[in-house]
Every structure is written in C-alpha cells, then in structure tokens.
Amino acid sequence: MSDEVEPGHVRVRLDLSYDGKDFSGWAKQRVLRTVQGELESALQTVMRLPDPVELTVAGRTDAGVHARGQVAQFDVRDEVWAEHHDKLLRRLAGRLPHDVRVWKAAEAPEGFNARFSAVWRRYAYRVGDHQGGVDPLRRGHVLWHQWPLDVDAMNEAAAALLGEHDFAAYCKKREGATTIRTLQQLSWERGEDGIVTATVRADAFCHNMVRSLVGALLHVGDGHRPTDWPGKVLRAAVRDSSVHVVKPHGLTLEEVGYPADELLAARSKEARNLRTLPGAGCC
Numbered sequence: 533m534s535d536e537v538e539p540g541h542v543r544v545r546l547d548l549s550y551d552g553k554d555f556s557g558w559a560k561q562r563v564l565r566t567v568q569g570e571l572e573s574a575l576q577t578v579m580r581l582p583d584p585v586e587l588t589v590a591g592r593t594d595a596g597v598h599a600r601g602q603v604a605q606f607d608v609r610d611e612v613w614a615e616h617h618d619k620l621l622r623r624l625a626g627r628l629p630h631d632v633r634v635w636k637a638a639e640a641p642e643g644f645n646a647r648f649s650a651v652w653r654r655y656a657y658r659v660g661d662h663q664g665g666v667d668p669l670r671r672g673h674v675l676w677h678q679w680p681l682d683v684d685a686m687n688e689a690a691a692a693l694l695g696e697h698d699f700a701a702y703c704k705k706r707e708g709a710t711t712i713r714t715l716q717q718l719s720w721e722r723g724e725d726g727i728v729t730a731t732v733r734a735d736a737f738c739h740n741m742v743r744s745l746v747g748a749l750l751h752v753g754d755g756h757r758p759t760d761w762p763g764k765v766l767r768a769a770v771r772d773s774s775v776h777v778v779k780p781h782g783l784t785l786e787e788v789g790y791p792a793d794e795l796l797a798a799r800s801k802e803a804r805n806l807r808t809l810p811g812a813g814c815c
Contacts, residue, residue: 535645535800542613545640546571546587546604550632553672553781557595558602567593567602570632575606578623579616590646590788591653591737596780598673601654601787605646613639643797644790648804652716652789653737657730657746657782674727675782679754681728683720686753690718692763693745700769702745703738711738718745720753728753736803740777747776 537543548571556564560572572584579585585606593599616623620637628634643649658674659681660666666676693715700711717733730749732742748765751757765772791799 535643535648535797537607540610541607542610543605543607543640543644544613544617545636545638545644545646546606546634547636548602548604548632548634549600550598550602551672552593552596552598554631555595557597558589558592567599567632570629571604571634574624574627578620578627579608579612581608581612588646590650591785593785594740594780597783597785598781599785602785603646603650603788605640605644641793641796643793643800645796645800646788648800649790649796650736650788650803651791651799652733652735653785654717654731654733654787654789655737655742656784656786657732657742657778658784659728659730659746659750659782660726661728662726670727672781673784675779677750677754679756681750681753682755683722683728683753685755685759686720686730686749689749689752689759689762690720690745692760693718693766697766698769699738699741699766701765701772702741702748702775703771704740705771706739709738713738713741718749720749742783743777743780744775746782747778750778751776 550567554565555567558567560566560568568587568589572587575581575585576583585608587604587606590603593602617637621634624634659677660674661677661679661681666674696712696714698712703711705711714735716735717731720728720730722728730746732745748762752759752761765775790796
C-alpha cells in the first residue's frame, strides 16, 4: 500500500458516518452487505467509472459497529475528479442507502494515508444501567447492563490499562499482527440522561480490543470483579476467557486524528513498523 499517488491521479479523502446495524462490518465481502461495498459501488456509479474504486479506511469496524467520524480514501484520475468533485456529495446522497452518509470529499494533502497516517482513533461505548432498560429510541446505540454501575470504580480500574502495552489478553490474535498498542485515554462518564459512556482513544486497536476492555470494566463497575482485576489480566498477556466481549451496537467510531500535513508521510512510514515493547526479545 503506497502513499505515492500515480501521475495523473488525485487522492480523495472522504469523511463519513454510518449506522452499523444492518452492515456485516466495513470490509467488502462477496455476498454480505458491507459499508465498503456500498460506498465503492456508489462511487463507481456516480462518477461513471469503468472499474470500482479501491477504498482504504482509517479503521475497519466489525459487524454492528457504528461510525460518526470514519475516514477513507481513494485515488482517481485528475480529469474525473475535476468533472465530479463539486457534485459528488449530492450525487452520493441520492445513490447511497440511508444508513451511510458522506459529509466531505476533498483532495488529500501529499503523503496522506487514511489508515497509516492516523495518530489516534477515538471510540465511544454507551451503556445504560437503568433497571427499566434502555430508551427504545436509543436501543440501537446503547447496551443495557442489568446491574448498577460504579463509574468511579471503572475509572480506577481503567487507569492501570493506559500507556503502551501488549494487549494480547484483550485482543483476538491475528497471524502476523502485533497486539502492542498505546492506549491514550480510557475514561467513563455518566451523562445527565443516565447513560454511561466510555471514551477510548489509542494509536490503533487490535481486533475486539475496545469491546473486550469495556466488558472487563463493566465487571468491575457492577461489583463482580475488584478494581485491580483488569490490570492483572493485561499483565498476563494471554487471552482470558473470563473477559466478555460486549455486543457491537454500543460502539461508535467517533473521530480519527491526523498530524500536520508535513508529518503525514513520516507518520505513515512509522505506523507500518511492527512494534515490540522495550526489552522484548527477538524470539
């Protein structure tokens, strides 16, 4: 995956959102409905392209996960962009299904890569613990937890998870992929409406990481586990069957952060390096 744009082409950044309820995740699949599949089909149609575009995304979301601030890119010939860029948003609005919207389409700065140039991704996970359940109008975006939650206890437990660690205990391992991540923020807050929201920000996430962290902290919040338990699980560095992966519908990708334009290419190169923790052996 190169950051170099072919001569005669322009790289386009898309800012978009979607309701993940009826999607089988982001990544295109042959028979299942996905966000990538819908977008690539719509772009090909409205720009009258002979071949589908190839989208690169900041973060692949799983089935049922929502996005408010997703970022994607594609490359297209200069003359095609010149013809369609000022009409693209309106035409996409007419072609795309109602559960995915593109809010901005603009030429990306030099060195931009939607995935590798990102310095952080911020997710929110929303939980309701009212004994009567979740507001029916919000049920598609809020998990109901049947026991009252102690937000202070969850924040105390979350503090031990911050920083750069091997999150193997909270990730579904993928061959050839590292589970070392830098967790920049993990905090809980109860809103005036009673909804408890986790804000989770990291340089990147491994598979199921956010939902596993949330699951562990909910066990602390409802009193089933002590506040030091999530940290002990982390230090064990092996997948723990007692960590529950919560349902996807409470999770939303809220925002993706990028450095200044002049640092985009360097960040992209750095992010491609396979990380190890300080002092880790090679074998």
